[in-house]
Amino acid sequence: MSQGNNPDDTVVEVEFTVTDPRYPLVAMSAATGGDVTLIQLLPRSDGAYTIFHRVSGAPPERFLAVIEEYEGIEGRVVSGGEDAIIEVRIETAGEFFTIGLTDTGAIPTELSSHDGTARIVAEIPSIYSASEVIDEFQAAYPEVEIVARRQKSYAVPLFQQRELYETVLGMLTSRQHEALLLAYVNGFYDWPRKTTGEELAAEMDVSATTFHEHLRSAERKLLSLLFSAR
Template identity: 25%
Template sequence: MVLTAEITVSTDTFALGSLFETFPNAVVEFEPVVPLQGDRETNTPLVWITGVEPERLLPALRKTDDVEAVQRLATVDENVLLELEWGDDLDGIVQPLLDTGGRLLTARGTATNWKFDLLFDSHVSLSEFNMTVTNNGIPVTLRKLSSSTVQREPSDGDSDRSILPNHRETLLLAYHSGYYDTPRECQLAELASKEDVSDSALSKRLRRATASLIERTLLDDESVGDPSYE
């Protein structure tokens, strides 16, 4: 089961928020990009910006703390397509989204707020994201939540790899390393070292993966409740 959450946050809690202080009529929309070169695409998004003169826009973006570099790719009427390179200190909702394995599907920013469509692989991941962002002092408004079961006919020799798109490899590594054996052949710290993450991060990842596996194999849509946003 995958979950799509439509949320809004205040403008100043996401990258480029300071842009609207100078250009209150600006509209920022992220262009979906299919990753082909590892992590580079996550660090160099494509964005359309309207409502700002291009000659004023680029100098303003280069002065923001969020942007390391900016390149104009195209100008169509009053729409400017830019490639941005993020700085190293992104905060707000970005790090919690990365930590919980969430995916950013769409993003639209105005002087009023940022609206996001986010994809999570389980209710646990979504709840952890919401809790972390809220604890960071960022109010999140949930506008819409929908769920669906991912189904795909496996080909010969292809077991159901679509069950856990984000955590399958972690579960398999833990299994083959003897983490689930009794007694354990591999401790959490050793497994975390193999994954090059902290013990805490790996423990959370394994819990999310296990919860997602249970939801997708033992529960149906009607038996899974919505996460709490209080």
């Protein structure tokens, strides 16, 4: 991949759409009539990926039934309700365009699906040639259509943000990350709070004491990163 000479704080943002139900993100909304939004994509040390989706418009179990028809995918409900959260574990890259996109050098920032159409927004850092990244991705996934391309700038270089994000993930255990994610997306840190520690503990199938231990450990690690910075 050739490299450009643009400043590190400039990226090319690209928007794609895809309607091929071969891809789980498309199939989930097509089969259920609901909506799917990616919250977080986490690479694992064993080469697998864990993806957290917010789903609505249908029971979360219906979304799981769709994705579990695909080989190499396992899922579970993390948080129920109208805006449920499901965790999807992908064992191999396979035909999953999200992972294929990251492999080309792009960073997905938004992935959602509605009425059988998936929308993907990704940022391509300036060290890569945007045209080459797009061409490589579309050559591997010809079903994906590019619908927009635009340039963006950041006050903080994108790679510095990414390094911070990866550092934080490396500090947390999977249960600490899950507790922190559940607390954040379910309004635990809002005022007034939209949920309680006891309700989130039930979602994780642990005691309230264990949930708060996970959450406080995660918060302590984040604070240590912040206040030990030089």
